[in-house]
Amino acid sequence: MAEPGPFRSPASAVQLSGRLLCWCLAAAMASAAVDAVLDPRARWWGTMWTLPWWLACAAVLAWSVLRAREKADRPPPHDSVPSDWEQAA
Template sequence: MAETGPFRSPASAVQISARLLCWSLAAAMITAAVDASLGPRAGWWGVAWLLPWWLFGATALAWTVLRAREKTDPPTPPGCARSDWEQAA
């Protein structure tokens, strides 16, 4: 588990990257819907439309690497209790 402190979150890097992955996909889908339905003509729209898609690709790659690394970690000792969520993952 991550260290706790004023600037530390109890969430792991895998959980944080998964949340960022979901939010970047949501933003990408919203910008795609805006582009398809409204067709903005602003010059900056081309960058604003592509940015969430690039962020989604980068976070998908980061999540994949972090999740694979997490799966290769040694299992917890038999005396250590794990939560239901950790067992399900």
């Protein structure tokens, strides 16, 4: 039996996109902190520090689409009565 590696984990696409989102947000906050504290003068920095923010936006879109598909594909429980909160949602 093959052991799961870093690219063969049992995590779903929703979990992986959520992890990507977290890492993009961490990188975006770190780059914003570097920009605020160190104020780099390199020409490429103006476009480079915004890159993680754009990646975070793309990861949010991917995660929301995958999560909506996951919730739509899940069958409702048969033995439970929906509460008012679940009916409103």
